[in-house]
Amino acid sequence: xxxxxxxxxxxxxxxxxxxxxxxxxxxxxxxxxxxxxxxxxxxxxxxxxxxxxxxxxxxxxxxxxxxxxxxxxxxxxxxxxxxxxxxxxxxxxxxxxxxxxxxxxxxxxxxxxxxxxxxxxxxxxxxxxxxxxxxxxxxxxxxxxxxxxxxxxxxxxxxxxxxxxxxxxxxxxxxxxx
Amino acid sequence: xxxxxxxxxxxxxxxxxxxxxxxxxxxxxxxxxxxxxxxxxxxxxxxxxxxxxxxxxxxxxxxxxxxxxxxxxxxxxxxxxxxxxxxxxxxxxxxxxxxxxxxxxxxxxxxxxxxxxxxxxxxxxxxxxxxxxxxxxxxxxxxxxxxxxxxxxxxxxxxxxxxxxxxxxxxxxxxxxx
Numbered sequence: 001x002x003x004x005x006x007x008x009x010x011x012x013x014x015x016x017x018x019x020x021x022x023x024x025x026x027x028x029x030x031x032x033x034x035x036x037x038x039x040x041x042x043x044x045x046x047x048x049x050x051x052x053x054x055x056x057x058x059x060x061x062x063x064x065x066x067x068x069x070x071x072x073x074x075x076x077x078x079x080x081x082x083x084x085x086x087x088x089x090x091x092x093x094x095x096x097x098x099x100x101x102x103x104x105x106x107x108x109x110x111x112x113x114x115x116x117x118x119x120x121x122x123x124x125x126x127x128x129x130x131x132x133x134x135x136x137x138x139x140x141x142x143x144x145x146x147x148x149x150x151x152x153x154x155x156x157x158x159x160x161x162x163x164x165x166x167x168x169x170x171x172x173x174x175x176x177x178x
Numbered sequence: 179x180x181x182x183x184x185x186x187x188x189x190x191x192x193x194x195x196x197x198x199x200x201x202x203x204x205x206x207x208x209x210x211x212x213x214x215x216x217x218x219x220x221x222x223x224x225x226x227x228x229x230x231x232x233x234x235x236x237x238x239x240x241x242x243x244x245x246x247x248x249x250x251x252x253x254x255x256x257x258x259x260x261x262x263x264x265x266x267x268x269x270x271x272x273x274x275x276x277x278x279x280x281x282x283x284x285x286x287x288x289x290x291x292x293x294x295x296x297x298x299x300x301x302x303x304x305x306x307x308x309x310x311x312x313x314x315x316x317x318x319x320x321x322x323x324x325x326x327x328x329x330x331x332x333x334x335x336x337x338x339x340x341x342x343x344x345x346x347x348x349x350x351x352x353x354x355x356x
Contacts, residue, residue: 008188008270008273008274010186010188084272085272085273088269088270088272088273089270089273091266091269091270091329091330092186092266092267092269092270092271092272093270094262094263094266094270094329095186095263095266095267096186098332101330102332105330105332109330133350134346134349134350137323137346137347137350138350140322140323140326140327140347141319141320141322141323141347141350141351142319143322143326144318144319144321144322144323144324144325144326144327145315145318145319145322145323146322147322147325147326148318148321148322148325149318149322151269151272152269152279152283152287154276154280154283168312168315169315169318169319171312172311172312172315172316172319173319
C-alpha cells in the first residue's frame, strides 16, 4: 500500500514490492502470481478509520450533535495526503486496472456508503433530514462533492478547511444540524 | 490526446507521440522540451462539446424545457468512454503530474463550472431553483455525483442511463423541472 500510494500502480511491481518488504521476489511469488493479485489483496485488507455515527452509541435525537462532534475527525482523515493520493491513484487505475478500482470500490467505497446510508435513514427517522430525500442520490452528491473538493483543487484543503466544507455540504444536503 | 486517453500519462512519452503523429522525435522537441509541456498544451487545446443552456437562445422562463431538451445530449457526451477515460487518467495524474491535472481543471473543469454557475443563477432568477441554494456547493455536488457515477461504477453507464441519472440529480438538487 505504501508503494501504491507513493508511486502508483505502474511503479508498484513485484520486484519493487519485494525490495520494500525486504524479502526475495520468489517469496512474494509463492503467494501471489501477479502484481494485480497482490495489489488487489492489499487493497482488500487495508484498514480505514473513518469514524461511524453508529459507534457513538447515542439516541437518534442526538444525531445533529453526534455529527457535529464527528466532523473534525472526518475532516482530518479525508484531508490526509495518503487518503487523497490513494483515491486519485485508484480512480486513475480504472482504465488499465479495473480490478484494482473494483477492489477499492467493493471493500472501501461501498462499506463507507452503507454506513452513510444507515446514518441518513437514521437522520430521516429523527426528522433531521427530509423524509422525501433521494438517499442514494444524495450519497452520490455528498461523496462526489468531497472527491471533487479533495482531488480537483490545486492546493489540497487542510483538515480545518475540509471540516468546514463538510458542514456546508451537510447543510446544503438538507441536514438540520447546527 | 489519443495516446493519453488510450494509454495514460506514463505511456504517452515524446517517442510514442512522435511515432503516432508520424514525425521524427526531433520535430516534436523543436516545439516542446518535455512530455509534460506537450501534454499540458494538448489538454489546453482539446475541444469539448457539452452544449450550453445559454446557446439555446430562449427566455429564462423556458429554462426547464431547455434543460430537458439538453439532458440526452449531456448524457451522450458524458457517457462517452473517451470522456470517462480522460477524466480518470487526469485525476490519477494528480499525485505525479499535478500540472496536467491543473491544465485540465483550468481549461475544462472550470469553464464547465462557469457555464453551470450561469445556468444556476439564471434558474434562481427564473424561480426554477431555490433562491437560497448554495450555488457553488451545489455545483460541487452535481459534478461530483456525475464523476462518481461515471468513474466508480463497475459497469459504466450508457447514454440513456446517464441521461436518466442527470434528471434525478437535477430534481434532488432542487431544480423544478419536469
